[in-house]
Amino acid sequence: DQQVKQNSPSLSVQEGRISILNCDYTNSMFDYFLWYKKYPAEGPTFLISISSIKDKNEDGRFTVFLNKSAKHLSLHIVPSQPGDSAVYFCAASLTDSWGKLQFGAGTQVVVTP
């Protein structure tokens, strides 16, 4: 069963505006969450992560928010740049699961001029 869900397969945003990507999970035991970015013909690249003991983590233009009660996390990219056009995957992990990641299906982001 799909325990990590990204319900928006695509997102189009203008350059300079904010991109908001959403992710929902069903397993309340997940305690670590990550976002990966993937360009065509390349492997996923780590972007940002957050532990379940936090509700926000920021790294430059990227901020991840975690709402444990809603089992929801989001990634904010501001300002969006053309190089941000890629597929973004949300992933979740359990500390005692050897680091095994469970991924969502991904959201294709297109940043337009």
Added chain:
Amino acid sequence: DTGVSQDPRHKITKRGQNVTFRCDPISEHNRLYWYRQTLGQGPEFLTYFQNEAQLEKSRLLSDRFSAERPKGSFSTLEIQRTEQGDSAMYLCASTSQGLIATDTQYFGPGTRLTVL
């Protein structure tokens, strides 16, 4: 380049043939993972090694699949008697063992398998 490398990048084979993929992790990383990604989906966990020991296998890994990491460095993933449903991108990732199991995994570029 000290990233994760995978070989070959593309493999086209006929149904029923055996294929083998190789992954070279980042040199100091003792944890290695294999994932499979099909079109429109995120990567799915297949198996995990800590050094040379295979510690977990997904139920997705049928008996036609076998993975090894003989010296705790590179790893191979073999698929016997390939089926069209095996067509996918096979991704390898590595990380170093830290205080927690959730250290960042670094992915290779993947091997795209097409079974005709």
